[in-house]
Amino acid sequence: MKISPAVSENAVSNLSIKHNQQSTVKVGNPVSPTPQPAMLLSVEQEINNLLRELASTVQTRGNLLNALPADIKAVATQILQQNLHGADNLPQGLTVLANAQKNVADTLLKLMVAVQDAQSIKGSVPQTVSQSLLQALDEYLAPLFKSDPNINRLLIENNFTLLTKYIANDIDSFKQLLSKTFGQPFPDKQQALLKELVAIFSKQVPENLAQFATKNNLPELTALWANIKLRNTLPWIGLNPEQAHKANAVLQRLIASMQAFVMGSDETVSTLPNQKTFSMAMPFYFENNPQPYPAYIHVYQDTHDQTGPNQQTPETWLRICLSTENIGIVDTVFRLYQDNLMSIRMAFSTSSASEAFSEYLPEIESQLAKSALKLTDISVK
Structure with missing residues (x-):
């Protein structure tokens, strides 16, 4: 197994973090051969701040769900979990994942309209x-x-x-x-x-x-x-006016909380030719776990000439940062290059978490050996 080139560090530093669709923090110089430490620190700070705010939003979202009448809470919870099941949607592509995030807000809006409509015909039914x-x-x-x-x-x-x-x-x-x-x-x-x-x-x-x-x-x-x-x-129909009014207010806040962190898009942006980026933040659900993990997902792709203008080789970096309750933030970077070569870099908030995860590295390498991808390097810190 070979050690992957250090260029991946530069790619990771080239992040564009969009927050609430109001401000954009661009970090790193995509043409610089060496990332600046201060810039990397800024990236980490922005991601940490974003994940903390998303974690707070997820907690608030749980409180809002608990404020709904039982029947509406059950439907709204099902909408959230079915549409944002990361383990199901991620293999289908990031666009699917982003669209699922948007679909949640749309479906919750339809639920809110149905509650309003019920009040409008309540006198007839x-x-x-x-x-x-x-x-x-x-x-x-x-x-x-x-x-x-x-x-x-x-x-x-x-x-x-x-x-x-x-x-x-x-x-x-x-x-x-x-x-x-x-x-x-x-x-x-x-x-x-x-x-x-x-x-x-x-x-x-x-x-x-x-x-x-x-x-x-x-x-x-x-x-x-x-x-x-x-x-x-x-x-x-069975909701009284007070219950319906409260449900509508809560659903409006839930919808707003979804829209605040929908940053994924079919569109990609870049400051230079042959470069593309994609980023989004969302609650990430895993199988059999009703509690979501706040997640930041970022993709950076750089296509450069290999031997001529018609011979271009893309290099792609996928970064997934998860905020967990017990071990803090888990930061994983996957680098895919030369068609099927891949390197993985993982960082944990604590040394104990890093040491515990390192025990699984042989198993991960063994599983990846069965795939079409060739693992060139995996590191944990």
């Missing part, structure tokens, strides 16, 4: 029949829910933007599904009340969805939107 109405709607829409797992997921998420994209290549098949669903007799139970409520929401169909339905001769699509909106609203 006796609480004693809300559950039977929900069951009747589910039975009525069953042909659609069972037709395709992707359609089922998008309808449950109330994501008609992605639904229209998904069905765009096979409008005729979806049209047949809609005709089959809405060609059924409307549920006998509370039929008049269901029709009245669907009619209320039919007046709120988004303009772009209405235009898509008209363009593709899908009048049932707007009816489907109204039915799904009613379906999402009915579970919250």
Whole structure:
């Protein structure tokens, strides 16, 4: 195993840390062969400050969840954990991870709107029949829910933007599904009340969805939107005005806390040609652990000429900093170069944590030996 070149230190120092989308701290000189110690210290300080603030935000988020009514807390917690499960999303790419972070805020917003909608129709729906109405709607829409797992997921998420994209290549098949669903007799139970409520929401169909339905001769699509909106609203009919008001206030703060740390983007930025960077901060969930780890993720890629203008070799550095409760901040840098060569550098806040982790190095090397990557160096400090 060879020791990887010291250039990785320079790449790590070339960080651009965006904080709350208000200020940007650029650290390091990408063309300097040797990083400046003061600059590296500044990077560490910025990351430590960011992770501490994110940890505080995560704690506040937990307190906010506890302030919600039990049913809404369960749904909101599920939204947070399903969309931000780092172990599932990270292998799919950082863009997927960033989009998952953004989806949390969008889904929480839809939950907040459903709570508000429930208050607007509360006078028309006796609480004693809300559950039977929900069951009747589910039975009525069953042909659609069972037709395709992707359609089922998008309808449950109330994501008609992605639904229209998904069905765009096979409008005729979806049209047949809609005709089959809405060609059924409307549920006998509370039929008049269901029709009245669907009619209320039919007046709120988004303009772009209405235009898509008209363009593709899908009048049932707007009816489907109204039915799904009613379906999402009915579970919250039982909230009294005070509970609904408090839930909306808490959900607004949760959404704001998500947006404050959504820094990932499809866009990459660079100060020089052939360089790209990507960074984001987020709570990171691991399997079977309900408590998230505040995480900072940064990627820096430098593509340089190897033998000529058409022979470019990229070198990529992935830095993941996790804030843990028991051993402090864990800082890991992966360097990938020459197609399949990789070096790993890990730093722990305490020497005891570093020594304990060092015992696992042979196992890590053994596992990586089975992959297409060739480990050139792994160091722990």
